Amino acid sequence: MKPVTLKDIAETLGISVTTVSKALKGYPDVSKKTRALVKELAETLNYKPNAFAVNLRTEESKTIGLIIPEIVHHFFSSVIKGIISQAEKKGYLVIILQSNESYALEKKQLDLLMNKRVDGILISLANGTADFKHITDIMDQGKPIVMFDKIAKIIKCSKVIIDDRKAAYTATQHLIDTGCKRIAHFRGPLLPQNSIDRFLGYKKALLDNNMTYDPSLVYIFDDMTFEVGEMFARKILSEHTDVDGIFVNTDLVAIGAITEFNRQDIKIPEDISIVGFSNWFMSSAITPSLTTINQPGFEMGKMAFKQLYKELKAKKKKKDIVPKIIELETKLVKRNSTRF
Amino acid sequence: MKPVTLKDIAETLGISVTTVSKALKGYPDVSKKTRALVKELAETLNYKPNAFAVNLRTEESKTIGLIIPEIVHHFFSSVIKGIISQAEKKGYLVIILQSNESYALEKKQLDLLMNKRVDGILISLANGTADFKHITDIMDQGKPIVMFDKIAKIIKCSKVIIDDRKAAYTATQHLIDTGCKRIAHFRGPLLPQNSIDRFLGYKKALLDNNMTYDPSLVYIFDDMTFEVGEMFARKILSEHTDVDGIFVNTDLVAIGAITEFNRQDIKIPEDISIVGFSNWFMSSAITPSLTTINQPGFEMGKMAFKQLYKELKAKKKKKDIVPKIIELETKLVKRNSTRF
DNA sequence: TACAAAATCGAAAACGTTTTCGGTAAAATC
């Protein structure tokens, strides 16, 4: 019951393993007759090349690695889906690992993938990652790697991102345009680039509109949870009764805040307007529905793989890979948590 | 800049490749001195075994395949997380593919995984799957496979499931206990086992409570979407004004229904009570929060891998694998979409 | 000192594939 090998085919046909291999791969130096013979027998015997042997010989596995901070997450699972669907089209499989927003784990997972000798790597950085030697090490070894969403600007590899600053600016501007006079910001952890950029976009929008930037209106959270949103909502109500608009770093926290405001009979958007970020599915289901920035996860996954694929091909042809930065469009989705 | 091999270590140490290999793997027939020497050099040279070669030689890749119907899905992504976290502990990596609820695709993906020679397979069946030859073929080849959540009862492989019928019974009983007199059911597609079981649980609860089972109160949907929930809500209002309770096959559809009822000023739970299924995160955030059945996704993923791992070990020892059915506990989560 | 037992090592085969390179036979050219 052993799987059939090239040798099996060669022996029953009375030819060499070499010829069988060449016939199956369409080499020109094998006659039409034997080629047909080989292909037919391979078909009937249901021959499948031993992937392990092919890997060893060709030094590639047609497998890529993917590291994300968190799997159970609407945005990231959309990215995963985009990556897998695109990879499949090109004959690549995807191994997924999770960093749990931990730098140490991220390093370990990267190591695992390198030891498994994946052909390339896709990664979205953990919040805790401030040192990037583990990334540059991989680049130095010539292994293609592309970052998406949560990136590091200093690293000279390809990246697929959105313009977080611009998107945050748009979101804040929308609050201003709909009449908000005092706008707070719930921002994410200090380290990640997109948390920084969203904050900067918020700040710039205020200043461009001649509004004062008040640091005490910026609430920083490390965990992006529903509960954090509830807590910050309570905090706002006790500390800053004059706030009439909030730009929240991520939908989940915004939804927590909405839930708490609902509980306290604060009227949204009349008393306080809210804009989120990401456009989770949930955002359209909540009452009031959440105005937010649409972040194209599926598209981002697709693009990330496409870029990686280009680099894989370039590497095969021994060409240099020129890092590319791909910026995807975001869009403000107006719903009922802001005024008209 | 080639990666270092056993040969490299052997040559610089003036010993054979064999001894180096044995030293690193702790064979007893190598002296403490050379063992120490080898290990030290391997360490400083940062030697990593070539996974491709190891795979070929040992005929295993320490990799398993996972096929799920849909990645962007709260329950399934929880399962994925459970599987990956458990697999990692045992040194296994996970390749994920998606069947998109299509039988044809499921078959193709299974084929892909077999050609990649993964050590084992974890699968949750697509809705469209009615024929199981692709599954039994794999079992006949002696490759360990375990199903979870969406399973086929006739197949004699290990499974990790919940008691859908019991859970649905509990959900329906809760509607009855809280005073509902006429209870509708939004059920999923006809084929999958858990859709059938949930329906049967619903029906049995009615009959056990001397209520009439009315087939016209069972609404069948193929796509489990938010929009379907909205549509069915409208249908109920126009076709059956006497309905005062609904047991919905899955939270997403229930939330769609709630949204529509809210829009039409139907009071939940006073006018109509609703129970969902799965306990998506979203269910606690919506207004009113949704009473539902908690389905332990993470736990299910963990258990599925654990069982697969047992079978992988059994296979290595050439022992027979005895299929096992693992049933996980569900729990009714009472919230505000049902009365007290 | 002689011999048995234990400790230590390495040659070689094997896993299945890909690819280079040389060789033979057939066809084409003169």
Added chain:
DNA sequence: GATTTTACCGAAAACGTTTTCGATTTTGTA
């Protein structure tokens, strides 16, 4: 008919590891 060209095939090496089995050396025993 001799020579060149083309078509077709296969031997062999290589990828890096694991493991069997025999060989050698060292230690222990009488």
